[in-house]
């Protein structure tokens with residue numbers, strides 16, 4: 105048996121889809137069923153049926169055209185095990201979609217107000233992945249608020265959030281320097297814990313900067329390296345600088361030396377340089393989406409493993425900051441996102457709530473940074489739980505960028 | 513099920529028409545593939561290369577089993593494939609009953625795809641910013657006789673999902689059993705998936721992609737990667753477990769035995785055609801066992817090592833005579849593994865053993881960390897418990913093994929086309 109899992113190339117798939125769409129059209133035209141009729145509620149109804157013919161999954165429409173205006177698409181997966189989502193697209197942009205489709209579940213629908221033009225029903229995994237759908241005439245109802253406008257507006261507001269964090273970081277690092285200079289180790293530890301979250305909230309936006317005049321691939325000029333490098337990834341030719349070198353002195357060394365003081369002075373200088381470079385930047389909606397996902401990757405790859413704060417073990421402080429930064433980016437996209445995919449938006453919301461509720465259980469006002477110390481014992485006990493909660497958020501969040509990039 | 517090759521309407525019959533009996537193909541001559549003999553076995557060779565597996569038997573990667581409409585789920589009566597990945601899951605806090613329905617429906621569709629050798633979704637999406645639905649590592653591999661079996665744990669029927677009234681009659685956590693040495697991190701689970709295939713990557717891919725589909729609804733709990741089947745189906749020669757003994761000689765084989773000891777009857781409502789699964793992770797003290805003299809090893813099991821004959825016989829399938837006494841002593845010691853486990857000495861009880869060898873590498877003492885992923889199917893989990901109560905107390909094997917993982921699950925029947933596993937649970 106030759107399993108039919110070889111995907112058609114994109115070109116072949118389109119060609120095949122065109123043929124079957126044409127067949128479908130003629131088939132329907134002959135019995136006069138081609139265009140969906142508007143119902144009393146004003147919406148036209150189109151059924152999208154997913155079936156398996158014994159060897160292949162296929163996607164079929166009961167009507168391949170409808171008059172302009174509100175159109176309700178109802179998706180019913182009868183037996184197509186390889187198709188789990190369906191989208192309505194125009195010019196590669198997703199206008200509406202349904203996911204989690206599987207045989208045995210009740211049919212689901214979505215309604216869109218469409219203007220005259222050519223559209224495509226996209227059934228990834230189906231024998232005919234793309235089916236042409238035509239809307240005739242002009243919609244009388246105004247089009248729903250422009251998703252693009254909402255997303256752009258959100259991105260603009262998000263830039264303000266980033267600027268606030270940068271300002272907080274500058275103040276926090278100045279306080280850290282003052283405490284280090286005073287020689288008071290407890291005050292310095294506390295200031296360290298207060299300064300850290302600002303950088304972690306916006307890490308994915310600020311990690312790409314170099315000191316003006318230096319090369320992109322030279323760590324000596326790489327601000328992320330100079331500010332946030334951990335012991336595990338040191339570049340010997342450049343040495344150790346920044347937050348974590350100070351962390352080592354405070355916790356492992358247990359003393360503030362002349363070296364600690366010069367590290368703090370240098371950190372302040374680099375943070376100020378970063379602030380001048382990263383302020384007043386413009387972000388595209390997909391930058392926010394990618395950044396939100398990037399921050400969660402940081403959580404998974406560093407914080408949960410306890411690698412970020414190897415001496416102070418305040419990993420949960422950074423963890424919470426990464427999550428907050430990620431959620432902020434998401435919140436600014438949300439007004440537009442809701443219009444693109446309300447269920448995904450809700451799903452991400454729910455998972456953020458779960459992660460936050462879980463983080464709340466680790467709050468400890470007495471601890472540095474406000475969260476329990478992530479000791480090896482705590483890590484052994486809870487790392488798995490933390491990781492799975494973040495993973496459950498990461499999966500839906502990783503689909504944001506595509507949604508946002510293809511939004512109308 | 514007395515013959516390896518079943519008619520097409522048999523639930524466990526391979527779909528591929530050109531499937532060839534594996535029994536003895538390569539054992540018959542000096543590795544000679546005798547065409548006449550092949551035809552005699554009843555298969556057309558077609559273009560499939562049959563490769564001898566570790567038992568000197570042929571494996572046909574193109575074999576696939578149907579998922580829908582088979583009555584029983586596959587992976588139980590199916591003749592054991594060579595590899596198996598077993599994983600249990602917990603349902604995440606906050607999950608709703610309808611989330612659970614979606615999960616079962618998506619898992620069912622996914623399993624149907626995987627068993628047919630197809631990906632669970634698009635491997636390489638056309639848009640660069642899209643995330644692939646299938647992870648892709650099995651994209652060029654054939655179905656490899658993959659079966660995926662879903663199990664529902666006792667805790668699923670607590671008050672979380674309103675399913676308490678539907679709880680299968682005999683589903684309950686196993687009682688504490690003698691010699692239990694269970695580790696919390698290797699026990700229980702709301703759900704289980706058993707993925708067995710002739711190719712380990714096919715089995716692993718199935719579990720990986722199903723776990724991925726489940727994310728946000730379920731979290732992984734514990735897993736064992738089984739290699740090398742340690743039980744025999746109807747048409748198979750008996751393989752060996754890591755203690756070097758043939759395992760599965762007196763296993764359940766015939767359809768009649770399956771009806772009597774494994775499958776639930778028609779009076780079980782939504783569980784009719786289902787069964788119960790018990791999974792135990794049993795660690796072996798490999799080094800200590802290897803240092804034991806052969807006479808003692810044979811007394812531990814009550815069988816010879818090479819042939820696998822009962823100590824009262826000469827051939828593997830000779831019926832053991834548990835009462836035979838020589839020089840005033842039982843020839844098969846009364847505390848030998850088979851003497852304690854045999855149906856003759858347990859009121860006729862039989863269970864289906866469908867085990868796999870496993871290894872976890874090297875333990876903290878530098879010893880080989882390996883054992884048996886012991887999976888059984890029976891129409892009453894207490895049948896397992898009754899045997900283990902006895903074995904855990906008296907079995908000579910206890911000196912060399914330790915039960916470290918455990919779980920019990922109800923195995924619902926297979927869905928009809930257009931439906932999903934355990935769908936009736938929600939109606």
Ligand code: HEM
Nearest residue numbers: 753757758759760761762794850853854855884899900913
């Ligand atoms: C690492 C653990 C175990 C090993 C290595 C092992 C090995 C064996 C071997 C070599 C045989 C003889 C061949 C055969 O008839 O299949 C056997 C038989 C059997 N074992 Fe086990 N076994 C293990 C655990 C268990 C457990 C936990 C149970 C049940 C609670 C069990 C139940 C049986 C039964 C029912 C038989 C058939 C006895 C007969 O009818 O002669 N075994 N086992």
